[in-house]
Amino acid sequence: MESYMNIKGRIFDIQKYSIHDGPGIRTIVFLKGCPLRCKWCCNPEGQQFEFQQMDFAGKKKTVGEDMTVSEILTEVKKDMPYYLRSGGGLTLSGGECLCQPEFATALLYASKSAGISAAIETTGFAEWDVIKEYLKYTDYVLMDIKNIDNEKHMRFCGQSNEIILENAMRIARNHTNLTIRVPVIPTFNDTEREISAIAQFAASLPGVKNLHLLPYHRLGSDKYKGLGREYLLEDLELIPQDKMERLLAAANKFGLDCKIGG
Numbered sequence: 001m002e003s004y005m006n007i008k009g010r011i012f013d014i015q016k017y018s019i020h021d022g023p024g025i026r027t028i029v030f031l032k033g034c035p036l037r038c039k040w041c042c043n044p045e046g047q048q049f050e051f052q053q054m055d056f057a058g059k060k061k062t063v064g065e066d067m068t069v070s071e072i073l074t075e076v077k078k079d080m081p082y083y084l085r086s087g088g089g090l091t092l093s094g095g096e097c098l099c100q101p102e103f104a105t106a107l108l109y110a111s112k113s114a115g116i117s118a119a120i121e122t123t124g125f126a127e128w129d130v131i132k133e134y135l136k137y138t139d140y141v142l143m144d145i146k147n148i149d150n151e152k153h154m155r156f157c158g159q160s161n162e163i164i165l166e167n168a169m170r171i172a173r174n175h176t177n178l179t180i181r182v183p184v185i186p187t188f189n190d191t192e193r194e195i196s197a198i199a200q201f202a203a204s205l206p207g208v209k210n211l212h213l214l215p216y217h218r219l220g221s222d223k224y225k226g227l228g229r230e231y232l233l234e235d236l237e238l239i240p241q242d243k244m245e246r247l248l249a250a251a252n253k254f255g256l257d258c259k260i261g262g
C-alpha cells in the first residue's frame with residue numbers, strides 16, 4: 001500500500017446519504033479544527049483540533065478520532081453504488097477541512113483515484129498555497145461567504161473576511177465548479193442589503209453560477225451545553241419563509257441561479 005494511504009487525520013464524524021453537500025448522494029467526512037468561531041456554528045465540537053469530552057444524551061463521549069486515509073476510504077467506498085447512480089461522492093467538511101492539508105489532500109487524491117467524485121465545503125480561510133493543492137483533486141467547491149462587512153464578520157466569526165474574499169476570487173479563477181453558500185443569520189446578515197452585497201460579490205466571481213441561502217437553524221445548540229459552553233444566540237428566532245423569499249428575490253437580481261437550501 002502506498003504511503004499516502006497511511007496518513008492519519010483527525011475527524012469527528014462520518015455522515016452517509018447526504019443530499020445537501022454537493023451533487024448526488026454523498027458521504028461527508030467532518031475534519032476537526034477550525035480557525036473561525038461563528039456564533040451560530042452547528043458543529044462546535046468541530047472547532048477545536050484537540051480531542052474533547054462532550055455530554056451526549058447523558059453520557060460522556062470523546063469527540064475526535066484519528067483515522068488513516070485508507071480506513072476512511074474503505075468506509076466511503078461502501079456506498080459506491082449510490083454515488084454511481086446519483087452522481088454523488090465524498091465531501092470533506094468540518095470544522096474547516098483546509099486545516100489538515102496533508103491528510104485532506106491525500107484523502108481527496110485517494111478518492112479520485114478510486115473513481116469517487118470529491119468535494120470540499122470550506123470557508124476559504126487559509127494560505128492560497130494550501131488551497132491550491134486541494135483544488136488539484138477536488139471536483140466541487142462549496143464555499144461560504146458570510147458577510148461582506150468586515151467589522152461584522154470579525155464580531156460574529158472571530159476572523160477578518162479579507163483573506164476569504166481574496167481566496168474566493170482565486171478559487172473562481174482556478175476552478176470551474178465553485179458554489180457560494182450563505183448561512184443566513186438573524187442580526188448578522190439577514191437584510192436585503194447584506195444579501196445583495198454578497199450576491200453582487202458572488203456574481204463578480206468568474207464562472208460562478210450558483211448561490212445557496214442556508215436559513216439559520218438551531219440544530220447544534222444542544223451540543224454547546226454538552227461541551228460546557230454557552231450558546232450565544234439563544235434569543236434568536238428562526239427566519240420566516242416569506243422573509244427568506246424576499247432575501248432570495250434580492251439575491252436573484254444579480255443573474256445567479258439562487259435557491260434556498262443546500
Ligand code: SF4
Pocket residue numbers: 034035036037038040041042043044046047094095096123
Ligand atoms: S467556519 Fe463553519 S465550522 Fe468553523 S466556526 Fe464557522 S460555522 Fe463552525
